[in-house]
Amino acid sequence: MKKVYVKEDVCIGCGLCEVYCRLKHSKSKDLIKAYKKEIPRPLSRLRVDESGIVSLSVRCQHCDDAPCIRACLTGALSRDPSTSLVMVDEERCIGCGTCTLACPLGVPKLDTSQKKMVKCDLCQDEELPVCVANCPNEALLYAEVEEALA
Amino acid sequence: MVATKKTKYLIIGNSAGGIGAAEAIREVDKTGTITIVSDEPYPAYSRPLISEYLALPCPVEKMAYRQPDFYEKNKIKTLLGEKVIQVNPDKHTVKLESGTTLGWQKLLLATGGTPIFPEMEGNRLKGVFTFNKLDDAKAIDGFLNQHRGRLRAVVIGGGLIGVSVTEALLKRSVEVTVVEMKDRVLNTILDEEASVFEAQALVHAGTNIITGHTPEKINSYLLGEVCGVTLDDGCVLPCEMAVITIGVRPRLEVVSESGIKINRGIVVDRRMATSAPDIYACGDAAEAHDFVYGENRLTPVWPNAYEGGRAAGLNMAGKPTEYQGGTAMNALKYFGVYIASAGLVTPPDDSYETLINRYDGIYRKVIIKKGKLAGMVFAGDIEKSGIIYNLMKDGVNVRKFKEVLVADDFGLASLPESIWKDRLESSPPEGVPVVTSIEEPEELVIGD
Ligand SMILES: Cc1cc2nc3c(=O)[nH]c(=O)nc-3n(C[C@H](O)[C@H](O)[C@H](O)COP(=O)(O)OP(=O)(O)OC[C@H]3O[C@@H](n4cnc5c(N)ncnc54)[C@H](O)[C@@H]3O)c2cc1C
Numbered sequence: 001m002k003k004v005y006v007k008e009d010v011c012i013g014c015g016l017c018e019v020y021c022r023l024k025h026s027k028s029k030d031l032i033k034a035y036k037k038e039i040p041r042p043l044s045r046l047r048v049d050e051s052g053i054v055s056l057s058v059r060c061q062h063c064d065d066a067p068c069i070r071a072c073l074t075g076a077l078s079r080d081p082s083t084s085l086v087m088v089d090e091e092r093c094i095g096c097g098t099c100t101l102a103c104p105l106g107v108p109k110l111d112t113s114q115k116k117m118v119k120c121d122l123c124q125d126e127e128l129p130v131c132v133a134n135c136p137n138e139a140l141l142y143a144e145v146e147e148a149l150a
Numbered sequence: 151m152v153a154t155k156k157t158k159y160l161i162i163g164n165s166a167g168g169i170g171a172a173e174a175i176r177e178v179d180k181t182g183t184i185t186i187v188s189d190e191p192y193p194a195y196s197r198p199l200i201s202e203y204l205a206l207p208c209p210v211e212k213m214a215y216r217q218p219d220f221y222e223k224n225k226i227k228t229l230l231g232e233k234v235i236q237v238n239p240d241k242h243t244v245k246l247e248s249g250t251t252l253g254w255q256k257l258l259l260a261t262g263g264t265p266i267f268p269e270m271e272g273n274r275l276k277g278v279f280t281f282n283k284l285d286d287a288k289a290i291d292g293f294l295n296q297h298r299g300r301l302r303a304v305v306i307g308g309g310l311i312g313v314s315v316t317e318a319l320l321k322r323s324v325e326v327t328v329v330e331m332k333d334r335v336l337n338t339i340l341d342e343e344a345s346v347f348e349a350q351a352l353v354h355a356g357t358n359i360i361t362g363h364t365p366e367k368i369n370s371y372l373l374g375e376v377c378g379v380t381l382d383d384g385c386v387l388p389c390e391m392a393v394i395t396i397g398v399r400p401r402l403e404v405v406s407e408s409g410i411k412i413n414r415g416i417v418v419d420r421r422m423a424t425s426a427p428d429i430y431a432c433g434d435a436a437e438a439h440d441f442v443y444g445e446n447r448l449t450p451v452w453p454n455a456y457e458g459g460r461a462a463g464l465n466m467a468g469k470p471t472e473y474q475g476g477t478a479m480n481a482l483k484y485f486g487v488y489i490a491s492a493g494l495v496t497p498p499d500d501s502y503e504t505l506i507n508r509y510d511g512i513y514r515k516v517i518i519k520k521g522k523l524a525g526m527v528f529a530g531d532i533e534k535s536g537i538i539y540n541l542m543k544d545g546v547n548v549r550k551f552k553e554v555l556v557a558d559d560f561g562l563a564s565l566p567e568s569i570w571k572d573r574l575e576s577s578p579p580e581g582v583p584v585v586t587s588i589e590e591p592e593e594l595v596i597g598d
Contacts, residue, residue: 003575003578005574005575005578005584006574047533047561049561049562049563049564050559050561050563051554051559051561051563051564054563054567054570055563056561056562056563056570056574058561058562058574061574061575067540070170070453070456070457070460071452071453071456071457073196073198073199073452073453074196074198074199074213074215075196075214075215075216091212092212094199094202094483095483096198096481096482096483097481097482097483097488097490097532097535098452098453098479098480098481099536100481100490100532100533100534100535100536101479101480101481101490101492101532101535101536101539102453102479102536102539103536103540104536104537104540104573105536105537105562105573105574106533106534106535106536106537106538107536108536109533110483110488110532110533112486112488115483128585128587132585132586132587133587134587135586135587136587138586138587139586140586140587141578141584141585141586142584142585142586143578143582143583143584143585144582144583145578145579145582
């Protein structure tokens with residue numbers, strides 16, 4: 001399974017990962033429109049947490065032992081058998097936020113206007129997740145990790 | 151004597167707990183026979199979604215908790231619409247209402263909860279409902295469809311289920327009065343301040359809230375139909391329907407004469423085992439480990455039912471597993487107000503320390519005892535609430551950095567490095583090939 005890692009010693013919290021993520025999830029694929037005009041407002045699936053000199057680009061880790069899937073009230077969250085990624089079925093998600101409360105990173109993002117949760121899918125239709133591809137500092141690493149045996 | 155059919159694993163209850171157990175059993179034992187019995191005639195559905203169903207009657211399939219091929223794929227036999235009337239721990243059997251006796255090697259009691267129904271004059275009238283299962287939502291839907299013109303409802307009990315049915319009824323253009331015995335709605339899962347947020351949203355949406363009173367009786371003047379509710383102060387609320395949502399208690403009828411140890415719920419140990427050999431329990435029916443209290447408690451929420459069921463299932467299938475424990479935890483979005491709470495919401499005495507921050511309509515509170523988190527309430531914005539919840543669950547000592555937990559810019563980076571490193575697994579395992587940005591950032595399209 002693939003994972004994105006952050007090299008915290010070179011992440012400067014510039015926020016470009018967030019910018020590209022939001023752009024990726026916009027309809028217009030136009031930065032200004034994505035930020036200023038599009039309704040519903042496209043949301044970044046990741047966030048940058050900062051404190052002093054520490055900045056961390058945080059997104060879903062697709063945990064082997066995903067507490068969000070188990071907490072999900074509707075069954076909208078599940079692990080995709082082919083990619084092993086934790087995916088949300090937006091049709092069945094009601095955006096209640098129980099996954100957000102269960103997640104150790106607090107990453108499931110609530111799209112309050114759509115009443116849905118949105119999350120990182122590692123840009124399945126791209127060669128590389130856009131956050132990784134566009135990190136100017138090479139602070140994001142994309143690696144294949146072995147799956148823990150169930 | 152009726153021949154006894156035998157299954158390796160028998161699960162009573164086809165909901166969060168039962169499914170959690172069945173999925174866990176199948177991880178360990180691919181072939182052992184699993185049978186799930188439920189008196190509800192539906193494949194597992196999301197119980198909390200019954201309010202969405204009532205708000206906007208949608209196909210039942212939309213509420214399905216698992217894919218349609220779930221039972222077949224996992225080789226699970228179902229007996230739906232069948233009620234278990236008795237458990238016999240010695241003989242390892244259960245008796246169904248239909249007359250059949252079933253044998254089992256391991257049994258799970260995932261029987262959930264049942265609405266508390268007060269002995270009150272008028273409680274059997276037409277137009278009186280509870281709100282705990284899909285058939286309740288269907289019954290209310292049928293009632294609404296039969297009536298033309300504006301309907302008035304009195305919702306008795308302002309807890310989670312009361313607020314949930316209120317939201318649905320308002321969406322169906324019913325006028326709603328909520329009667330809450332205590333001084334505020336959602337008083338068990340929210341603190342005073344978050345309750346006020348929720349109450350304001352309820353009122354804004356058109357709900358009438360009466361606190362500090364209880365109904366004395368439900369009135370009728372016509373053919374056994376509801377015409378109003380009389381409160382303890384004599385005040386009469388005219389209405390055509392009443393929904394009783396004063397609480398849920400563990401559903402225990404199958405075990406009441408079995409000798410299995412019961413306190414408020416079925417008592418289980420950390421492996422989710424009951425006092426009887428080979429019998430396990432989980433979910434709303436069980437009293438399992440609460441990591442905030444450090445003792446067994448009822449914590450009737452969906453995630454805990456699933457987690458407890460999972461631990462039970464692993465143990466039933468022979469993989470010794472300890473239930474990490476649960477605590478009351480809720481994420482709410484009723485009337486567009488986002489609130490997350492867990493553990494204690496109000497400190498019971500002054501041995502607890504409370505930290506609060508309010509900014510831009512956002513409210514954050516944590517409760518700490520002896521350096522460890524014992525409770526939390528987030529309102530307005532619940533993002534990152536999971537960071538706090540998991541620090542609480544893992545019993546992390548937060549004494550040295552407690553102030554950051556409620557700070558405006560709280561995030562993973564605010565925590566000690568050892569914690570965020572552990573949470574983020576910040577580097578890939580040694581020797582694994584990695585990719586970083588491969589090319590110059592693509593050119594951005596800016597504006598038109
Ligand atoms: C309106 C509503 C809103 C809710 N909202 C939330 C929420 O937002 N968040 C949250 O975490 N939780 C919520 N809950 C609570 C949540 O639904 C429960 O905690 C959860 O369903 C418990 O799961 P369980 O498997 O223990 O039992 P249940 O879901 O109660 O299922 C038990 C099943 O066993 C069957 N059964 C019982 N006895 C027998 C018998 N003798 N024979 C055959 N079958 C039997 C029952 O009919 C039932 O189908 C809500 C509940 C309701 C009603």
